[in-house]
Amino acid sequence: MASTPPESSYAILGLIDKLPSSSGHELAAAADRSFAHFWPISRTLLYRELNRLATLKWVTSTRVEQTRLPSKWTYRITDDGERALAAWLSGPVTNAGSYRNDVLLRFFFAHRLSATEVHALLEDYRKRLLAQRDELAALTDKLGSIYTPAARMGRISALHGLRTAEARLGWVEEARAELSDDNTR
Amino acid sequence: MASTPPESSYAILGLIDKLPSSSGHELAAAADRSFAHFWPISRTLLYRELNRLATLKWVTSTRVEQTRLPSKWTYRITDDGERALAAWLSGPVTNAGSYRNDVLLRFFFAHRLSATEVHALLEDYRKRLLAQRDELAALTDKLGSIYTPAARMGRISALHGLRTAEARLGWVEEARAELSDDNTR
DNA sequence: GTTCCCATGTAACCCGTTACATGATTTT
DNA sequence: AAAATCATGTAACGGGTTACATGGGAAC
Numbered sequence: 001m002a003s004t005p006p007e008s009s010y011a012i013l014g015l016i017d018k019l020p021s022s023s024g025h026e027l028a029a030a031a032d033r034s035f036a037h038f039w040p041i042s043r044t045l046l047y048r049e050l051n052r053l054a055t056l057k058w059v060t061s062t063r064v065e066q067t068r069l070p071s072k073w074t075y076r077i078t079d080d081g082e083r084a085l086a087a088w089l090s091g092p093v094t095n096a097g098s099y100r101n102d103v104l105l106r107f108f109f110a111h112r113l114s115a116t117e118v119h120a121l122l123e124d125y126r127k128r129l130l131a132q133r134d135e136l137a138a139l140t141d142k143l144g145s146i147y148t149p150a151a152r153m154g155r156i157s158a159l160h161g162l163r164t165a166e167a168r169l170g171w172v173e174e175a176r177a178e179l180s181d182d183n184t185r
Numbered sequence: 186m187a188s189t190p191p192e193s194s195y196a197i198l199g200l201i202d203k204l205p206s207s208s209g210h211e212l213a214a215a216a217d218r219s220f221a222h223f224w225p226i227s228r229t230l231l232y233r234e235l236n237r238l239a240t241l242k243w244v245t246s247t248r249v250e251q252t253r254l255p256s257k258w259t260y261r262i263t264d265d266g267e268r269a270l271a272a273w274l275s276g277p278v279t280n281a282g283s284y285r286n287d288v289l290l291r292f293f294f295a296h297r298l299s300a301t302e303v304h305a306l307l308e309d310y311r312k313r314l315l316a317q318r319d320e321l322a323a324l325t326d327k328l329g330s331i332y333t334p335a336a337r338m339g340r341i342s343a344l345h346g347l348r349t350a351e352a353r354l355g356w357v358e359e360a361r362a363e364l365s366d367d368n369t370r
Numbered sequence: 371g372t373t374c375c376c377a378t379g380t381a382a383c384c385c386g387t388t389a390c391a392t393g394a395t396t397t398t
Numbered sequence: 399a400a401a402a403t404c405a406t407g408t409a410a411c412g413g414g415t416t417a418c419a420t421g422g423g424a425a426c
Contacts, residue, residue: 006413007287014294025377038289045414047379068423070377089291090302093309099284102192104223104342106274109199111334117275124278149296156363157289160356167352171345178341191385210405230386232407253395255405 005052010088011039012049016059016075017085018150023064023072024050034154037136037161050075058084107175118179126172133165190237195273196224197234201244201260202270203335208249208257209235219339222321222346235260243269292360303364311357318350 015027015034022030024047031041041049050073053059058081061073077085103125110118136158143155200212200219207215209232216226226234235258238244243266246258262270288310295303321343328340 003412007285007290008413011290014290014297017297018294023377024379025375035290035293038284038286040285040414042415044379044416048413066376069375070422072377085294086297089294089298093288093291093306095287099223100192100225101223101284101345102280103278104345105192105196105199105220106278108220108338108342109203109270109274110338112199112202112271113274121278152363153293153295156360157293159359160286160289160353163352163356163359164349167348168345171348174344174348175341178337193385208405209407210403225386227387229388229407233385251404254403255394257405 005049005056007094008039008041008045009049009052010085011035011041012046013053013058013077013081013085016053017077017082020076021062021074023074025072027075035157037139038157053081056080056084115179119176122172122175126169129165129169129172133162133169136162136165190234190241192279193224193226193230194234194237195270196220196226197231198238198243198262198266198270198273201238202262202267205261206247206259208259210257212260220342222324223342238266241265241269300364304361307357307360311354314350314354314357318347318354321347321350 011031012027015030016022019027019030027050028041028043028046031039031046050059050061053075054061057078059075059077061075063071064074065071103121106113106121107118110121113121139158140155140162143151143158196216197212200215201207204212204215212235213226213228213231216224216231235244235246238260239246242263244260244262246260248256249259250256288306291298291306292303295306298306324343325340325347328336328343
């Protein structure tokens with residue numbers, strides 16, 4: 001009774017499907033370029049998942065010798081893998097919504113902080129959000145000029161993060177306004 | 186060289202500071218009521234963290250016998266605990282921003298799905314977001330009528346989730362619009 | 371001559387989750 | 399008679415992270 005693999009397995013499987021005959025190294029780079037902003041995959045995890053996919057026979061691995069570069073493994077999706085990918089894609093979404101935010105956690109206990117410290121906390125958050133927003137805006141722009149279905153999906157995904165960051169930047173202003181009228185009451 | 190405890194330890198520590206002489210059970214209920222929407226704590230984790238806090242001597246635990254209810258442990262923050270809490274609060278934020286979204290992950294590989302399936306995916310997401318938004322709107326409203334500093338912070342925290350949900354609902358519409366003009370090109 | 375890129379891993383850790391256990395009392 | 403509340407746990411698992419290892423070739 002093999003339990004279902006984690007979502008990250010399917011993330012990698014989907015990448016292999018998209019980019020056949022890639023090496024782990026290339027897949028890692030592709031993951032960083034494409035979905036890292038909503039589904040980060042560390043190097044170690046990547047290689048572990050490649051192993052899992054191979055033992056599940058969802059992918060095949062081939063050794064490729066190179067002359068001036070180190071030898072590498074390349075991966076291709078199998079029929080079983082394609083079925084698994086399709087089933088996962090149309091299957092139920094498991095944990096949409098769970099997320100943790102340690103800025104909010106600190107903010108929640110901010111009655112123990114001075115006004116300046118609360119301000120610093122919000123300002124730090126704002127800076128992070130700004131950086132995030134700019135990054136995603138740049139990505140959206142870049143993908144906007146590429147006319148492939150993959151780029152289109154990538155762009156819309158990036159838009160999700162962009163809209164989220166924008167909304168949260170708005171929240172920072174809202175929070176500041178709320179906190180500044182502590183004269184009322 | 187004791188490594189720093191996880192963020193959840195401080196979440197519990199902060200709660201004990203706010204609600205002295207509470208039992209684990211009461212703290213769990215308080216956590217569910219207050220910051221569960223951005224920092225969920227499972228029952229098991231709660232009790233584990235209470236243990237950790239006690240061995241760190243950041244809290245003291247006292248056994249309280251009850252006549253018609255089971256005996257319980259109650260917790261109080263120590264001076265060491267207060268110092269640790271203050272240091273954490275004004276210390277650097279560690280992982281603001283990391284979050285995973287499995288709807289987006291599926292969406293990213295949606296070229297393998299039919300238009301109807303993509304639509305179903307988005308619709309499912311929309312429903313979750315709507316439920317989330319309504320829940321947070323209700324919470325914001327409820328806290329808006331309580332005039333304590335704690336309630337105020339709770340309300341602003343809830344607002345963060347509310348704004349996020351609203352923005353993402355907007356994104357769903359955006360995504361739909363983008364996907365429907367596949368006649369262009 | 372140091373640093374970056376290619377390329378693939380191992381070891382260890384730990385936070386968080388799920389499932390299960392117990393047992394009295396009060397409410398429906 | 400069943401279900402909810404109070405109250406506190408244990409056991410087992412696993413996904414993800416961080417740190418470390420290796421080793422050649424190319425670039426600055």
